[in-house]
Amino acid sequence: MTVATEGKTMTGELSRRTVLKGAAAASLIGGTVGFGTSAHAATTSPAADGLARKLSVIGTPVSRIDGRAKVTGEAKYAAEFQAPDLAYGSMVTSTIARGRIAAIDAAEALRVPGVLDVLTHANRPAMADRDEAYHDDAAPDGSPFRPLFDDRVLFNGQPVAVVLAEDIETARFAASLVKIEYAAETPATDLEAERSHAVVVEKPWKGRGDAASAFASAPVKLEAEYFIPMEHHNPMELYAATAVWESDGNLTVYDKTQGVQNVQRYLCGVFALEPEQVRVVAPYVGGAFGSGLRPQFEVVLAAQGALKLKRSVRVVLTRAQMYGLGYRPATIERLSLGAKHDGTLDAVTHEAIAMTSRFEQFSRHDTSWSGLLYKSATARYVHRLAALDLPTSCDMRAPGAATGVYALECAMDELAVALKMDPLELRLRCYSERDQNDDIPYTSKRLRECYHQAAQRFGWERRSAAPRSMRDGHELIGWGMASGIWEALQIKHTARITLAADGGAEVACATMDIGTGTYTVMAQVAAEMLGLPVERITVKLGDSSLPQAQIEGGSWGAASVSHAILRAATELRGALLTLAQATPNSPLAGLRAEETILADGRLVALQDPARAVATADLLHQAGLPTISKEAESGFEPDDRHAHNTHAAIFAEVRVDEELAIVRVTRVVSAVAAGRIINPKTAHSQIMGGIVWGIGMALHEETLIDHRFGRVMNANIAEYHIPAHADVRNIDAFFVDELDTVINPLGVKGVGEIGLVGVAAAIANAVYHATGKRIRDLPITLDKVLLRDRA
Template sequence: MPEPRSPLGQPLDRADGVAKVTGRAKYAAEFAPPDLAHAVVVTSTITRGRVTACDTAAAEKSPGVLAVITPRTVPAMKAVPADLLPKGRPPIELRPPLADEKVSHFGQAVAVVVADTFERATAAAARVRVTYQADEPALTLEEAEPTAFEAETFVGREDLKHRRGDVARALAGAAVKLEAVYRTPVEHHNPIEPAATIAEWDGDSLTLHDSSRWVHATRRVAAGVFGLSPEKVRVICPFIGGAFGSKGFTWQQNLLAAAAARHVKRPVKLVLTRQQMFTLAGRRPETKQAVALAATKDGGLTAVRHATMSETSPLADFVEPCGTLSKHLYSCPNVEVTHRVVRLNRSSPVFMRGPGETPGSFALESALDELAVAAGIDPLVLRLKNHADRDEEKDRPWSSKHLKECYRRGDERFGWAKRDPKPRSMRDGNLLVGWGMATAAYPGIRMEARAKVRVTADGRAVAASAAHEIGNGAYTVLAQIAAAALGLPVDRVRFELGDSDLPFAPATGASQTTAAVGSAVTAAAVEAMAKLVKLATTDKASPLFGIAVDQLAAREGKLVSRADGAKADAFSDILRRAKLKGVEADATAAPGEEKEKFSFLSTGAQFVEVKIDPDLPRVRVTRVVGVYDPGAVLNPKTARSQMLGGILMGLGAALLEETVYDGRGLVVNPDLADYRLPVHADTSDIDVSFVNEPDRHFNPVGARGLGELGISGIGAAVANAVFHATGKRIRDLPITPEKLL
């Protein structure tokens, strides 16, 4: 009997596809508890200082207004719990919103207006008159540099200080040397769904419909802040309209909604405006990165120095870990990586897709291109020459790494061999053509997760964990994993997620949902299967009675004897005879000793073609080829989509995106007209492919994750292509027309 095809590796349509194309998928703001009131946040118009007066009289008299909440009237809130992560303080604001009248950035929440309708709340919010005493703010990296402090780790997970060998000596004696400073601006996640919460109290129980990509943490935060036991809080989020690093832990809208609901004793909905998404929902910090590279005449790296300066807010400790890849992406005996941070009067930064890798790879991979030019070596050859065969930072082997294969296939698919290395040498009619490439990399990360699996007497199964559907395909891929482990067709498995009442899952971030939650799902499925096997093999009525466990396989909803395929027992029959509605198991999966034996890194090769009108120098990306090694690809259809998303966000960062703070610290482009996200017309031919080699050291399904791999290296690949097209090296993103005039 032929083995049925495993659901793993199949390009299945999304399990939530129909819900999403019919408008039935419900996002946080779309639940409708009775008597729902609407809250609108009033934000500061100064950058630093304090509120000296808040005149709420006109707002309170506005029609339909239920309350105007200020630091003086806000219900009591404690600090956000500081122990949300296994190690280290969470990099977010622990100060609850409206805790005091200090203003530390433009657009900070200073009051909340609650009214019976959205229109009335919005109009009344405009009638709150706030008076400030303004103090001198810290506005730029340069100004604040004397107060910089050194960062030791990134969320307790990754060392940010690394030294091996003697970089200074290697640089001093180098045959080829490159020193340059690269800059990246503040970027905003700008998911199209704004951060949103509906808060509803029932006595001292709190339900939050919240756009949270970590419902368990949001529950702990709300419980801690409002002094409740966690069981009293339920956080529900079946769909998130994009996150990209935002919407994790807690942001002010969920606590403000809960406080407002408690205050007015009605369910309250609070949705940030798009403008407020620029000051109340996280962002990527600005970076300034000094990179020094030294090499032998034939391009062998002898020194890498990567010194990063990034900024955080007065209210949170976040560092953009730009140098993490530089520690181990290439083979090099002398390496020095440091990170310094300054505090600016800006809103709090946080993770954004490829935190560190995105701006860091722009600097490192641009520098490598500059080194290749200086040494007269092809950029791809330079990278192959310096390939890291093992992790030289931790001095241990990679679990699985196929970067050379990515380079090889990318080279071929793109046609890199036809590249004339001379800048301005390639043309398409009047247009300058540039080809650039870069390496992509993102670590394999998985944290502890728990899942449950229930096989039911109708021959179906439900698997569940408090994971999140942010567009990652969690409903689809996690059901595939459960189906594979249970030997069930995937259309008979349903996955449940997005509810803090479900078993613990980590944040949907660090590209780990498939790896972390998928491992727990596999473990729970194995245990559920063990129960079924025991029922069958101890039941005299079963054709499988007495057969040893290791002689059984599960396929197509049946247990089957490996020796004799005719001997089979359907799950539904086993359960029916046992008079059970189902068997259920739950299990926790966490990384084990493999963590100390191997290093885990997903890699890829990015190739970009740009075309530039020399007189009207807007950069058009006409072709992208990306070849990636994220381990096993469990669903090529959704996996490809995630890579497209990473690439396109990378193109946005390379050419368009920049949050601008003016000389007073105001965000001057807080909307989607002036903060430029790529549109349809900005996209062209994108070719994504995978090496697809399972990483068996990492987890049972061999998948390291790919949510952030696609964006890594794109910025540099574009900048390198722009250099090739124009002869101009742009070291500060985005590459806007004026930089090429």
């Protein structure tokens, strides 16, 4: 997301194309991976090729190693950690969207037995007054929001006070008694009303050629505007933070976040604390999907309470209060496609207008995906931002691609109709073998195979082209398809492996498991590299005191942490060989580290398994209970290749002809994402993305009362998401993709790719079923009944 696209990393600015690749190439030797000398191409040998096929743990559908802890309640989340003398905070939020606080009357709340204090901007602990102190690793340009900093109100739902009490019930009751007077100003929260005031955001993709002239002279033209509404994250776990006041005055903070070290640095900056004074822990996260990339205000409020009371404080947001956090910005997307009669694209113009707050400029690249999917002689991309009196929008699964590719893929479907061409055939004719935006090859791209395999499994050849031509009784049947694409990103991480004399090993990194299966992936990679069973691997993560990791998002987690583990295992093998060769008459004398393998608790000569030493014996002889090595993943910038995952999605809908109720009855999704470390957890990610795509197409929409800038459906009863009855037959599978360039293991991420293109495939299927083109999401029955946009 931000780290890997247009935002900032902990080490500085990154452009979208500055994705990272292995600092040295792979030599798969003995089931482990060493590093050669080339920085741009993987090298293999006959022995390495043979052993690469013998990987016994990587690629296996291992069940989650943290599964038992989660289903038994052993796994603890941010609001479940206990501390002596724990106080509770309840947030009071603004009822206006723009203006100032004129007065706060907390007297009645303070009289409630059990109330300890009411924090406001007037009495909270000291906070930094510089914007730089509030910038985090995922912050966009602008001035970050500062909870309880001053009397300014920037959005409806902003925290303006926190009641601290002995128990949560008392805190919540007392919060209802706090009286606040405002000097309100007229807010602007309607994207459509403000679109004329949107300003152009500079992007690195300038397009190519004269797209306007090419479009004007194209034999076949398609112009269309699409709308994706504001969508809110609704993870199962509420946002919460427990700030534990330690006896030495330090803080241990249990927070719901996607980056513990990011939150630690943020708290240190805001409260002028030293790193050793703050430890942030989040071993389990109950879903985040981008909403936890930045520190949210619950962690600031909990820390403020702990610093003020000098005792532990917990703050848990209600479901309604979470609608004051970030969201997927509403976006207006305009496509102009010019083509020849054979389907060749002559011109692509993609313009987007997205919302952001008045105080920060959040944006993602909605508009340039056509250059990665389809050939076009000319292209023009424009992205504009409309500043509104709302919280800053934020990353939500596949930011930019989920919205931009929706519009692009619907426009391609409309172009196929205008050309009287099969939608799949049009995409194959326009297929791009290179990233046209930068004119570079892909590390790998098997989207053609995704198209073919998914179409075959779906039965696409049986599709009748004419709209409304397929039915079953009173139901119209529609078949639609779309492409999916996301970035295969990888970020520098550091991992530590500690091998014990009893044969067990611990692997540690400050990375996060946000529900994607990182615990299991780390255990699998470590088991493969150390030659141990998965059960002998202990994984530690989600703790700011562990080796460095950046925020977890953008589908870069598996590739990033895996290669840190790989390098640490290589270092460890070398250290063990040094111990072995220090003993008299060592059977491993004269060998180099790359000529050995760790297997079954032994260090073994690759070419002669009889030459081996038990690792336990080596540690005992050296008088060491454990041996530990730490290493960085070693990725370096690669501007020579495009790094992407791809998918082909085919969807079937059934539409009740009288009631206009739309049901998605089948989805087939084929995904090419390099080597899959764990097919079981990866499949779950794709399944989840498809369900989310159903919600995006048919259900999800945040509704705002623009008089007050207030979210009107701030709950999961009125903010509709797919229920069990909405999810029918889903067939998701992976297309084999060998990538010898992107990184030593050939791994790409799978978190985001499952969503991209799903909503478009469903929307295209609705058109095929009904003959009505619904361009604004979600596709609800009133739009199908009342709008004829054929």
